[in-house]
Amino acid sequence: MCAETPDYKDTLNLPKTDFPMRAGLPKREPEWLERWARIGIYDRLRDKAVEAEGTAAARKPFTLHDGPPYANGHLHIGHALNKTIKDMIVRSHQMMGFESRYVPGWDCHGLPIEWKIEEQYRAKGLDKDDVPVVDFRQECRKFAEGWVDIQREEFKRLGITGNWADPYLTMDFHAERVIAEEFMKFLMNGTLYQGSKPVMWSPVEETALAEAEVEYHDKESFTVWVKFKVAEPGDGPLAGAYVVIWTTTPWTMPSNKAVVFGENIAYGLYEVTGTPEESWANVGDKYVLADNLAADVMTRARLDDSMYTRLRDVPVSELEGVKLTHPLAGVEGGNGEWDDLRDFRAADFVTDTEGTGFVHCAPSHGMEEYELYRGLGMLDQVITYNVMDDGSFRADLPFFGGKRILRAKPKKGDWEGDANAAVIAKLAEVGGLLARGKIKHSYPHSWRSKAPVIYRNTPQWFAAIDRTIGDGQDSYGTTIRSRALTSIDELVKFTPQTGRNRLYSMIESRPDWVLSRQRAWGVPLTCFVKKGALPTDPDFLLRDAAVNARIAEAFETEGADAWYKDGAKARFIADAADPEAYEQIFDVLDVWFDSGSTHAFVLRDRADGTEDGIADVYMEGTDQHRGWFHSSLLQACGTIGRAPYRNVVTHGFTLDEKGNKMSKSLGNTIVPEEVIKQYGADILRLWVAQTDYSADQRIGPEILKGVADSYRRLRNTLRFMLGSLGEFSEADRVAPDQMPELERWVLHRLAELDKVVRDGYAAFDFQSVFQSVFTFATVELSAFYFDIRKDALYCDGDTPRRRATLTVLDALFHRLTTWLAPILVFTMEEVWLERFPGGESSVHLVDFPDTPEEWFDAELAAKWAGIRRVRRVVTAALEIQRSEKVIGASLEAAPMVHVEDAAVLAALKSVDFADICITSGLTLTGDPEPQEAFRLPEVEGVGVVFEKADGEKCQRCWKILPDVGHHAHAGVCARCDAALG
Incomplete structure (x- = not known):
């Protein structure tokens, strides 16, 4: 700038805002929580619904019923995901015009709490059974109350809205009633x-466990191949042969009452002709086996194919009417426990895919066997009571009395007791074993104690x-x-x-x-x-x-x-x-x-429940298909005749960045409290919104860094709007039909987005809502509309174009802040209060603004899609010149743009395309593209020839124009001269 040229910086309408680029969420979020509590946001929303009753603005109730977390520990990342999704559902429906209620709840009864109190008793040398049961229950109640208070504050810190002052507890007296x-x-x-x-x-x-209380983990189990001798008929064709069974639960052998076969399985009679030094098989032994499994069984018995021969087929008709001898029958010291002949019959659950083609039946320890003999009316003949509550054999059971299936506590992670080993040893001793081994397989475990379970x-x-x-x-x-x-x-x-x-x-x-x-x-x-x-x-x-x-x-x-x-x-x-x-x-x-009964004492009985006792939404993790969704459905169908919900929304599990399950031993757990301390709860909420929660989600340090980067980009867009709207008033508002096309195009995009947002929230699809709004804010606004209109905002005087821009910015502000408020609850409140700092103002007290139908303009949108395609070619051409240091900024250019399509050319000529391309000048022509023109393969019929702008640089707007220096104010263009007055 020449020394005599004035400094025009102070004459520009530059953005003015105290909204910080650095959010400082960990420190500031608690302040907003205190403010919401002080002004009673949740209660004020309820009052709003009461005031609207009986009017045209009456709000339709919408209730998400909270599946109760268990009151016994700090929150983990799964809790944060779960409650945040629920909060987004509740808040978005509230802002779409519903009376959206949320009553948080807790599951307070049950074994985990009971265990904790027992541990405390043991530490004091007390026995639970010596304490009056009411006193013990009171201790459990106090323990649950303490954790309810802790978890309540942790949930509130996540920005979860709800009736925290009056949650439901399954241990409340009315709930227990x-x-x-x-x-x-x-x-x-x-x-x-x-x-x-x-x-x-x-x-x-x-204690007994429900399916929902069981999870499956790999377990190494003993396996045994056991011989049952054919006893009846004594002169039958199979007399003296053995029927071989296979089981992964040797401890059930003392409770065996039968063996079953498959009616459609091909069986054969096999004879041992030779044995190695170490084998439980004997030369001359004859075994009935499924043909598909015989080779495998013989291999397990250490016999190669030269050591046995198949004698003949054994048709199923030959098996019918046969009785078997238990391997422990007649054993000295057995006291006749196993001397009765074993039943032998067909069953439809027998296969020849593994094992031997025969299944040993202990109906006291297997549902399929139980159902079989219940159907036969023979339960009284086959049910045993050999296993006690603690998993030990009854004291008077010969050979095995007092042996335990599982240890009381694991030893180096192993729960295996001494029962299996004792049974296997005894079977080997009496010649009842053909083979043994171990197998690693998926096995049910208690999700509380992590110990294996039994039937x-x-x-x-x-x-x-x-x-x-x-x-x-x-x-x-x-x-x-x-x-x-x-x-x-x-x-x-x-x-x-x-x-x-x-x-x-x-x-x-x-x-x-x-x-x-x-x-x-x-x-x-x-x-x-x-x-x-x-x-x-x-x-x-x-x-x-x-x-x-x-x-x-x-x-x-x-x-x-x-x-x-x-x-x-x-x-x-x-x-x-x-x-x-x-x-x-x-x-x-x-x-x-x-x-499962919560629908009755929450939805039906509470004033903030529902009129029909049915919830609009139940939302939990996928494990609740066998848990809360399942039990609630069964319970309600037994009492009210139908499901207690209209929608079931499910989320997956949370994994680390590599897709591994989180565990303390791996050191890959992400604790919500730590994320909040580093980034703030809004970053955690944004992570939830960006994920496809219907599948398993991943989270970790690098993922959170990416989320924080998205947040910063969005925050920058919001900051620009706030800075520009500081002095906007109703007097500046411009009607849409008086706006330039670019502004009307933005309004059209808002109309399109309004449907996307509402449909997305209604479908609980937060990922599509956020991605649509984020892309619009950072690409279509920051990188396109704002970039173009900065010049008008900063440099125009009180022009219709500038007022139209401000009017559009106001429309953008009200929609972006409310659309994103269910997701970024703290940040949108900060943005809102920066503009409307009144004492009880809050973005969470308003609804999504209605979007006029006339904003939607498909014809205009199609026109501007063409304009933007041509603009892409121009900006790409200028970027090459910038990278080659030919120009420093696009305002130094005045390109020639060749457009083949006459309709597109006419559209470009109807707008200020130089402004759209942020150049100081631009020439449009329908002449054929010269050879040297820049092209983009994906945009046919458009070529750009670079030219530098002619004239001098305006010292106020920085455009290079021929008229600069020819006006009353030194060193400026005509537009800036008029703005300076």
């Missing part, structure tokens, strides 16, 4: 029964899911299963749709629901059984409405502890029957029944 009432509905409608069948049992925790026959309480319910709620079926399957097909929408198939197949094939647990901390099974009666007797269970009412009333005021107080039985039965004729049940309900 309703859970008991829901159970008693099963009692009264005939679906409750006591049965003795194999259930998944945790010897470590000494064990115990008396338990069940809900029959195929028993007809006579409650008059038959719209969707007459059984729990039929109602559940119909609900899935007709009443529930699944996101993603794969969740439907997963839940349907589980319900379709599941057995009866095991309701009982042998623990102390929970809601008891509030029922009485008649002494001396059998479970099949009509009067076995006391069914009396007055008794049920007394129980419910007591639980409402005293909680479930009332069940355990002295005199409870007489108090509740009263004059309904002779209390001494009945036994009180002290098992507690499966905690999944607790959480």
Whole structure:
């Protein structure tokens, strides 16, 4: 600049804002949390709905029902993902005009808390069984209360909105009352029964487990090939031969009652003709084996194909009517325990894909065997009670009494007890083994203790899911299963749709629901059984409405502890029957029944519940298809006749950056608290929004850095808008029909995005919402519209073009801040308050603004798509000149642009294309492109010939124009001279 030329910097309308580029979220977010609490955001939204009742602005209720986390530890990244998705659903629906309520809740009963209290007792030298049960339960309650308070603050720190002052707890007295009432509905409608069948049992925790409480891990198990000698008929063609079975649970051999074969399997009779030095096979032994598996079995027995021969086919008809001898039959010291002949029959679950083609049956420890013999009416002949609660054999079981299937505590990660080894040793000793080995396979473990589980026959309480319910709620079926399957097909929408198939197949094939647990901390099974009666007797269970009412009333005021107080039985039965004729049940309900009942005491009973007791959305992880989604569906179908939800939304699991499951041992865990300390909760929320949560997601340091970079780019866009809108007023507003085309194109894009945003939020698709808005903000706004209009904003005087730009910026501000508010709850509040700093102002108190239909202009959009394509060729051509140092900025250029298409050329001539390309000049022509013209292969018919701009550089706007220096103000162009006045 010449020395005599004035400095025009202060005459420019440069952005002015105190909005910092560095967010400082970890420090500032707690301030916004305090502010929201002070002005009562959640309650004010509820008041807003009340005020609108009965008017045209009345808000339709929308309720996401919270699946309760367990109150026993700090939050992990899965909690953060889960609650953030829920929060985005709740907030977005609120801002789309719904009355969107969210009542957070906690699951408070159950084994993990009970264990913690037992640990505390053991540390003090106390025995749980020596402590009054009510005192023990009170300790559990206090423990849960403490963790509820801790987790509540951790959830709030994530920016989760909801009724935190009044959450629901499954241990609240009213909740315990309703859970008991829901159970008693099963009692009264005939679906409750006591049965003795194999259930998944945790010897470590000494209780039955539901499928949802089990996870599968690899486990190394002993395998044995065991010989059962053919005993009857003694003169039959198979007399003296052995039927060989294979099992991965040798500990079940003392409970064997039968062997089964497959009707469609080809069997053969094989004879041993030679043996190596080490083998349990003997020359002359004859084995019946499935032909497809015989070679493998012989190899396991260390026999090569020269050491045995196949004698003949064994047709299935020859197997029918055969009886077998247990390998321990007649053994000295066996006390006749295994002397009875073993049943031998066909079963449809036998295959010849592994093993021997025969399956040993211990119906007390296997569901398929149990179902087979139940169907035959032979359970009383085959059920055993050899395994105790702690997984040890009964003390008087010959050879094995007191041996444990699992250790009480693992040794170097190994839970294996001494039972398997003892059984294998005894079978080897009596000549009952053909081979043994080990196998690594997927095996059920308790997700709490991480210990393996077993199938064990115990008396338990069940809900029959195929028993007809006579409650008059038959719209969707007459059984729990039929109602559940119909609900899935007709009443529930699944996101993603794969969740439907997963839940349907589980319900379709599941057995009866095991309701009982042998623990102390929970809601008891509030029922009485008649002494001396059998479970099949009509009067076995006391069914009396007055008794049920007394129980419910007591639980409402005293909680479930009332069940355990002295005199409870007489108090509740009263004059309904002779209390001494009945036994009180002290098992507690499966905690999944607790959480499955929440629809009743939250959705139905609370003032902020729903009118029909049905939630709009249940949203949890994919494991809840066998957990909360599943138990809620079964429970509600048993009591209200249908699913308690209209939508089921599912998210996947969170993995590290390499796709590995997170674990402390690997050191790859990401703790929400640490992410918040480093980046702030909004970065964690943005990570959630950027992921496809329907699949497994990855998170780690590098991924979070990328998220933070996206955040910075978005923040820069917002900062530009704030800086430009500082002095905007209603007097500046310009009607759309008075705007330049570029501004009307932006309005059109807003109209398009409005639909994308609303549809995306309605479909719970936050990834598409954020990606669409982010791309628009950073590419179409920052890199295109803002880049073009900076010149008008900074350098124009009070021109219609500048006012139109400000009007569009205002429209952008209101839409970007509200559209993104459900995701970036803290940042959008900061942006909003920077512009509207009133005492109780908040972006979270407003709705998405309505977008006028007239903003949508498909014809204009098509025109500008063509303009932008040509612009890409121009900017690419100028970038080459810049990289080669021919020019320093695009304003130094005045290119010649050759456009073949006449319609496109006319469109370009109808706008100030030089402004659009940010050049000082530009010539448009339909002449053919010269050879030296720059082209882009993907944009046909356009060529650009670079030319430098003629004239002098305006010292105010930096455009190079011929008229610079010919106006009243020194060194400026005509436009700037007019702006200077």
